[in-house]
Amino acid sequence: MPKSPRKADHAGTSSNNRLESIVDAAALMFHTKGYAATSTQDIANEVGLLKGSIYYYINSKEDLLFRIIEESHEGALRAISTVSHLDVSPLAQSYALVNTHVKVFHDDRVKHSVFFREFRSLSDDRKEIIRGAGHAYSLFLRSILVEGQELGQVDPGLNTRMATSGIVGMMNSMSFWYQEGGSWTPEEIGSQFGEQVVLGLASEECIVSSGGRKSLIKQIRGELS
Amino acid sequence: MPKSPRKADHAGTSSNNRLESIVDAAALMFHTKGYAATSTQDIANEVGLLKGSIYYYINSKEDLLFRIIEESHEGALRAISTVSHLDVSPLAQSYALVNTHVKVFHDDRVKHSVFFREFRSLSDDRKEIIRGAGHAYSLFLRSILVEGQELGQVDPGLNTRMATSGIVGMMNSMSFWYQEGGSWTPEEIGSQFGEQVVLGLASEECIVSSGGRKSLIKQIRGELS
Amino acid sequence: MPKSPRKADHAGTSSNNRLESIVDAAALMFHTKGYAATSTQDIANEVGLLKGSIYYYINSKEDLLFRIIEESHEGALRAISTVSHLDVSPLAQSYALVNTHVKVFHDDRVKHSVFFREFRSLSDDRKEIIRGAGHAYSLFLRSILVEGQELGQVDPGLNTRMATSGIVGMMNSMSFWYQEGGSWTPEEIGSQFGEQVVLGLASEECIVSSGGRKSLIKQIRGELS
Amino acid sequence: MPKSPRKADHAGTSSNNRLESIVDAAALMFHTKGYAATSTQDIANEVGLLKGSIYYYINSKEDLLFRIIEESHEGALRAISTVSHLDVSPLAQSYALVNTHVKVFHDDRVKHSVFFREFRSLSDDRKEIIRGAGHAYSLFLRSILVEGQELGQVDPGLNTRMATSGIVGMMNSMSFWYQEGGSWTPEEIGSQFGEQVVLGLASEECIVSSGGRKSLIKQIRGELS
DNA sequence: GATGAATGAGGCTTCATTCAT
DNA sequence: CATGAATGAAGCCTCATTCAT
Known part of the structure; x- marks a missing residue:
């Protein structure tokens, strides 16, 4: 909690570099050792302060x-x-969301991991601030699924809330294994995960009318290119 | 394990209750506040010591x-x-694994969550001990997928290692949202997750030859009952 | 300090054995690890309690x-x-004292070492109790030296108090090296130390009148046999 | 040495004073109450931290x-x-060593006493470090005695190893009584101890050829002045 | 901007001791 | 006699934070 805002508010100043390097160093250490196990000393050492x-x-x-x-x-x-x-169909949107997520995660792996794993360490106030915006993500995915059901693209028997939790969870869990996966590019991951997710969601009619699983995926990729 | 095992080895004694209640209290607090943020004081208070x-x-x-x-x-x-x-087909086995996982997770939510989230806080020695056995899980799932590919049940284009990471990740992520999901029974979750996973893995032929997605799932549930 | 003498006073009872074995175990551990570094646990373990x-x-x-x-x-x-x-000459008495000291030390090495090294850890009350009797030792040696000076056997220029400190110190220091000295018998040590001490004390006339250093020692050994 | 040298290495900086005063305070308390019985609190109090x-x-x-x-x-x-x-005879060297020892001890009484009495409390690693150099002292004295025997100055019947233990022990034991001996100057102690030691070591021939004990001592003091 | 020194609170752990059974 | 369980005080150490220079 920002008890006394006496100092520190250097947004836009020339010292931004220093601040950034501190934040980055912190992110790396929080990611590696965890927030609680990282001391300010550790961070300072890393930046040479x-x-x-x-x-x-x-x-x-x-x-x-x-x-x-x-x-x-x-x-x-x-x-x-x-x-x-x-401006694409709901299934294509979910495919795109998974894809984009993997890409965005990759581009900022460290901080995303810290977010996912150390969120709990925030003060209650700040938890609330983040959470507010955070639900947006799940809500957005869910709204896609709901729309998909309305349009008959998504399995009508699906509990969209539960499906959302599973999909988001799968993507977030990258924090735990992405490091090891040095052998896959984010594109490969996004592609396969997108496919698995979509196929797990699609309704019978949607698949049949698309001419089968492969065709559905091809069609979605077409929509998005 | 700490230096000298001078004391504390009350396994099987009548004081098991106390030890268990300490472990349980610790688990609950580690789950709620995190390992580092939980003090021995907290735990002791909880047990009345x-x-x-x-x-x-x-x-x-x-x-x-x-x-x-x-x-x-x-x-x-x-x-x-x-x-x-x-003694069932690979896809049925993956369905069963997801199902069982959800059940097992539910039965021991708190400790499972602590495992998933605080594993890192173990000493290196102990990390190794757990990890050794830990890989077994991923390897097992992957072996099922590989067998499924060999039998033509699982999409041959699937990277099994990656798929394994995703599925395991999805299941483990329950640690983060299961609490909120008070509205779903573990059976419901297992059922839907199993379905989504299986449908995301199944090969075109498999689905076609089963008479469609619904039929495939029905057939798998039949195998397992 | 024996705060409340509620129990424990088993002098002469049949449980003497147990008490003795506790005291002995304690002595050994105090000797090996030091008083402060030895826990009651350590002692109890040793005795099987x-x-x-x-x-x-x-x-x-x-x-x-x-x-x-x-x-x-x-x-x-x-x-x-x-x-x-x-009933012998002062120099012979000092020789005998050194000799006896080595023997007595040897017979009860462990406890003597604890005495010498851990005396400080006693409560003030008890320090006083021991010290009272303790000075007796130095006083006795010193009285021998003084008498020796009066009889002309001991160098008249010698500061007897200082000499006493040195001799007692030399003997007590056995606590620190006796273990290593597995190669010497207490008789050998007593004999050589006695000789060195006596020759360091003897007056010129005494030596001359005895016919030299060797003769003096021989004569003293004669007196004592 | 403790795990990770995260901090504390202020050798040579201007804060040397503080460090020194901490070390000195610690030395004094370790000397007075013993290492184990001295708390960091005690030390901090003493320095005002x-x-x-x-x-x-x-x-x-x-x-x-x-x-x-x-x-x-x-x-x-x-x-x-x-x-x-x-560049003097062996007996003169042993006299000088005793003398110097007393002087050096006096100049750093407190720390020397701590060394002698609390050596055991060091970690094994550090014990070894000190011990390595530590044996040098005994070896040096012994080499003097051996040379003295070869030159006929030291009693040929003397076990040099045992004599070394005794002399070193006598000197070290100053830790236990020096405080009380406020009445003697280090010079007086060194002088008498040197004399006693030398006379306890000297061979018959050496004394005779020097013209007696007094003459021998006088001669040695001459060599050294 | 940065340093060095210090604070103060708290954390984990040990241990002599007590006492009901 | 001995045990097992618990107490309570103390000990060593860490760390986020402050602040004068």
């Missing part, structure tokens, strides 16, 4: 976490925005 | 984490064991 | 130290007594 | 002990060095 010096840039260790989570969050919201502007 | 008194039962705070993770782990391995003894 | 159980025999950990020191002390006092009853 | 604050200067309580022992050790080694450069 002394422990006390980083308080010129921030007000508290939690500030760093919040900033990291905020940044990662913006990426996620950009993903929503991008996808929501696509 | 003094901070120092819990060291009559354990040797270190990390012991508690280890015990919790071990216990949750055993559950997971039992799940593998159960499923691997089923 | 539980930590709490030894409090049936003693009132406090310090009791053990006190008992050990007392016992070692008695040995030292017996040495004085023995030597003081010898 | 908070308990935790002294960790800005050190990494562990044992660091303090080690530093103290190291410092005292250097003094001892300087003593060897000084004496070994003297």
Whole structure:
């Protein structure tokens, strides 16, 4: 909690570099060792400052976490925005969302992982701030699925809320294994995950009318290109 | 394991209750606040002991984490064991694994969540101990998928390793949202997740030859009943 | 300090064995690891009891130290007594004292070492108790030296108090190296130390009149046999 | 040495004073109450800092002990060095060593005492470090005695190893009584101890050829002046 | 901007001791 | 006699944070 906002608010100043490098170092260490196990000393060492010096840039260790989570969050919201502007069918949108998510995750792996794993360490106030915007993601995906059901593209028996949880969970879990997956490009992952997800959602009629699974996927990829 | 095992080895004694209640209290608090943010004081308070008194039962705070993770782990391995003894087709096995996982997770939600989220806080030695057995899970699922491909049941274009990561990730992510999902029974979740997963994996031929998606699922449920 | 003498006073009872074995175990561990570094747990383990159980025999950990020191002390006092009853010349008495000391030390190495090294850990009250009797030793040696000077046997220029400190210190320092000296018998040590001490003390006239250093030693050994 | 040298390495900086005063305070308390019985609190109080604050200067309580022992050790080694450069007879060298030892001890009484009495409290690693250099002292004295025997100055019947133990022990035991001996100057002690030691070692021929004990001592003092 | 020094609170752990059974 | 369980005090150490320079 930003008790006393005496100092630190260097947005846009020339010291932005320093602040950024502090935030980045923090993100990397929070990702590697966890928020609680990372000391301000660790972070300062990484940037070549002394422990006390980083308080010129921030007000508290939690500030760093919040900033990291905020940044990662913006990426996620950009993903929503991008996808929501696509003028395609619901299934194609869900495919696109998975794809974009993997891409966005990849581009900011570290911070996204910190977001996913250390969200809990935020103060309650800040949890609320993030959560507010956070639900948007699930709501957006769910709205796609609902629309898909209305249009008959998505299996009508599907509990859309539950499906959303599963899909979001699958994507977020990348935080835990993405490092090991050095052998796959984000495109490959996005492609396969998109396919699995879509095929798991699609209604019988949709598949039949598309001429089968392969054709459905091909058709979706066509829509999106 | 900590230096010298001077004390604390009350396995099987009549004081098991106390130890168990300490472990359970710890699990709950680790789940709620995180391992690092939970103090031994917190745990002791919860059980009605003094901070120092819990060291009559354990040797270190990390012991508690280890015990919790071990216990949750055993559950997971039992799940593998159960499923691997089923004499059914690969797709039915993957369905069963997802189902069982959800059930097992539900039965020991708290400890499973602690396992998934706080694994990192273990000492390196202990990480290794758990990890050793831990890979078994992914390997098992993957072997099912590979067999499914060989039998033509699973989409031949699927990268099984990647698919495994996604499925396991989806299931593990329950740690993050299961609490909210008070409205669904584990059976419902297992059922829908199993369905989505299977449909996302199945090959074109498999679906066609089963007479469509609905039929495939029905057939699998038949195999398993 | 024996706060509340509620229990523990089993002198002469049949449980003497147990008490003795506790005291002995304690002595050994205090000698090996030091008083502060030895826990009651350690001692109890050694005797095959539980930590709490030894409090049936003693009132406090310090009791053990006190008992050990007392016992070692008695040995030292017996040495004085023995030597003081010898009807020989002062130099022969100092020779005998050194000799006896080495022997007595050897016979009760462990407790003597604890006495010498852990005396400081006693409560002030008990320090006083031991010290009272303790000075006797130095005083006795010094009285021998003084008498030696009066009789012309001991170098008249010698500061007897200082000499006493040195000699006693040399003997006590056995606590630190005796273990290593597995190659020498206590007789050998006593013999050489006695010789060095006596020759360091003897007056010119005494040596001359005895016919030299060798003769003096031979003569002293004669007196004592 | 403790796990990770995260901080504390202020050698040579301007804050040396603080570190020194902490080390000195620690030395005094370790000397007075013993290492184990001295708390970091005690030390901090003495220097006017908070308990935790002294960790800005050190990494562990044992660091303090080690530093103290190291410092005292250097003094001892300087003593060897000084004496070994003297171009005098072996007996004169042993006289000089005793003398120098007393002087060096006096100059750094407190730390020397801590060294002698609390060596055992060091970690095994550090024990080894000190011990390595430590044996040098005994070896040096012994080599003097051996040379003395070869030149006929030292009693040929003497077991040099045992004599070394006794002499070193006598000198080290100053830790136990020096405080009381406020009435003697280090010169007086060194002088008498040197005399006693030399006379206890000298061979019959050496004394005779020097014209008696007094003459021998006078001659040695001549050599050294 | 950055440093060095210090704070103060809290965390984990140990241990002598007690006591009902 | 001995156990098992618990107490309570203390100990070592870590760390986010502050602030004068």
